[in-house]
Amino acid sequence: MIKQESYDYRRFALRILLVVTIFSATFFAIKNWISGWYSFAIMEGVIALFWLYILSIVSTTKHLERWSFIYLCTFYSLVLYGIYFTNYRSGLFAWLFIFPIISYLLLGRKVGTILTAISVFVGLGFLGRLVFQMNSDIHWIVMGNFGLCVIAIWSMVYVYESKSEAVIARLKEQVTRDPLTGLLNVRNLNDILVSVLYSAERRGESVTIAYIDLNDFKKINDTQGHQKGNEILLSVANTIKSITRAEDHSFRYGGDEFCIVFPNCTLEQAKNSYGQRLLENVHNELDQLTMSIGYAQTGPEAYLSPDDFIHQADKSMYAEKCAFKTKTS
Structure with a gap:
């Protein structure tokens, strides 16, 4: 019962995230097309259509974790691609702050940690590249603050998810075990x-x-x-x-x-x-x-x-x- 409730909670969270990001990707695809970023706009449009397909099956699929992982990989790839080919003023670096939150929200602590580590450090690496290139839009102090904020958010989410898993494990033990004998x-x-x-x-x-x-x-x-x-x-x-x-x-x-x-x-x-x-x-x-x-x-x-x-x-x-x-x- 506890596992099923957690499963339904992640299913609902994925559905909400899909609705928000489909709307966002569609909006920015149109905006980037108008601004002349044709390849990026096409990529956003294609991914938005793919997310529409995931949204159509998310309520019934038996492979929720697999589809959550695929969704996050496409989402992070889209953001990181935009970060790499645009400048700091585009605002895409702000998306790095939510990477730890939605990774743990949809995939739990173990898989969420791996995916967060890869995506966050790649994003910060792109930020460091701009500093190294002496980009006038960004200074090393900005990168330091950015990195510390991301890591602080990541740490808090990790602690919360760890405590949540411990509570669920105790509740599961109480549900499945006889309190007197432990059988x-x-x-x-x-x-x-x-x-x-x-x-x-x-x-x-x-x-x-x-x-x-x-x-x-x-x-x-x-x-x-x-x-x-x-x-x-x-x-x-x-x-x-x-x-x-x-x-x-x-x-x-x-x-x-x-x-x-x-x-x-x-x-x-x-x-x-x-x-x-x-x-x-x-x-x-x-x-x-x-x-x-x-x-x-x-x-x-x-x-x-x-x-x-x-x-x-x-x-x-x-x-x-x-x-x-x-x-x-």
Whole structure:
């Protein structure tokens, strides 16, 4: 959700910038044609038409970052071309001030930094060329002030974007993680399963789910309190983290239920290796605690849908729980 909102925000920003710069490019194309700058006027007209095409697809394209990059490259190229072939009094150097702002606005910190560095230093290089040529329109003090202003704006935008990314990362962590255990929460299970199953089908690999339920957990909460129950849940979650691989996905499904998705892993491997270690480690940490674990495998010959896959693992867990109750009754 956070990522989508950020994506929509950049899409809206690109749309506004396109409208403004299409109008500006058209206006200056006419003005430059009248002033005799025919090649520059033709270039502005062609680029304005190209931006019109981008504007027509910006609301629906799935490649927003790519089109934003193309837009900025054409925009910066147009401005830098004008700076190189005109004089300081044309006012084109003023556009250098907004390069950092719109680069970070549309492309984020990493790509925005690279594009800003290239475009700003090329522009300042053209300014330095005029100073070196002893152009009467510009003095080295002017260039110094210009450069310092651009770098100051760039620094402020960089700090703002860095802090913004950090805030978004924290919010994303809060949305995707269970606050008690630190495991992924169930809202991400379906999306991750879709991705894992798609990758497994392309590679012809098996995927296994382990569905875990703590036995008699309600009795623990009722007799020992919810604080003790939370301590047990956290201990189980830490044990799950310790026995799973980097590519596995561990979830708190809800209450006292957990779920682990094992990519490129058969049911036998999950049960005999990870499941056995989980049972042993939990027994060593919490000797009074038992759990029921159900397993389900899909692939490599045929693949279940995410819902059917989870249902099969849940059904297997329920059978294990019924056997446990029968055994202890």
